[in-house]
Amino acid sequence: MGFVSRHAQISRAAVLGAGLAIADEKGLSAVTMQAVAGRLAVTPMALYRHVTNKTDLLDGLVELLLTEFPLPAADLPWQERLTRLADSIRASANGHPGVFPLLLQRPANTAAALRVRDAVHLALTDAGLDSEHVPRAERLLSTAVLGFAASEAAGRFAHHERAVLDADFTCLLQSLRLLVEAGADR
């Protein structure tokens, strides 16, 4: 780990891995083509073989965040599934505070986003929501969780204690569960 082979072996995964490591260590602004290349012991121009440009690189980092956690087992109760998913997303945000805020600025229909979305759709269906109401519920629920996680990661609540934010998040999840149950009864 951190060791770089002599005759640089490069790949898209290696480029994204280096980019994520730099973002985690020094923040998003430190993720430059030159810094990523340097960490791979390669010239900046070498990156363009594996990434079409810097935006593509950042898109790749966001996709990485959305795929690093496992989806909850489908045989768990739906409440449990949604809670674990939300916890995973928050953990991902706090683990990668430099990159996570980008999530709110990209289309919600990328491959990695669909993976999560489908899991939420399934949980909401199992909760008893009409299929016509599921997509909207998923959008609002995901946006609430993402908005909180991104705010926390970006330091919007940096002036609050960690315990306060933990309680905030618990309260958020409980409220969302209540709303889903209310929607299912209708």
Add this chain to the structure above:
Amino acid sequence: MGFVSRHAQISRAAVLGAGLAIADEKGLSAVTMQAVAGRLAVTPMALYRHVTNKTDLLDGLVELLLTEFPLPAADLPWQERLTRLADSIRASANGHPGVFPLLLQRPANTAAALRVRDAVHLALTDAGLDSEHVPRAERLLSTAVLGFAASEAAGRFAHHERAVLDADFTCLLQSLRLLVEAGADR
């Protein structure tokens, strides 16, 4: 409008105004010190007399967005006040999609943010919420509205029709109202 006086008259307000105009016209990435200076018919270095650096300039733009709309009259019913506030914030997001997403990445305790926060606090108090529950409710409520508005502004839902997003927002506000009322009954 757009006319620039001969012997450049510069001020912080002028700098922020030029920055916001550029962001609205060409996106956040077009907001460079050189572009802002150019619009004011001035050298880039002249800006540093009115803004400590680029971060300070961007902070100023965010503050601008949060102060451009009026707070709802205090004699309106609390539901009406929260709805109008949310509508104003969403309008600000859609009017300044380049800058708005930055809002989620800055501390929530700036002067302009406090102005809005206090209005929400008052509305929640008038709704009958215990004073000890008001701050958390404000945080979650604001984060939900900001998260939705930022997502929409950044194009996260760009693949959905406008009417769908309007209905999403209506649904979000109704859900939040229900939660506040449930919290007040407890």
Add this chain to the structure above:
DNA sequence: ACCTGAACACCGTTCAAGT
């Protein structure tokens, strides 16, 4: 096919100098 070297048009920011 993959990487390099040299180059280009930009960035934000400094410093000393003008008025």
Add this chain to the structure above:
DNA sequence: ACCTGAACACCGTTCAAGT
């Protein structure tokens, strides 16, 4: 007090060239 000119250390990206 406020603005300018020149300069610096960086950016992302191109193109032709090497292997």
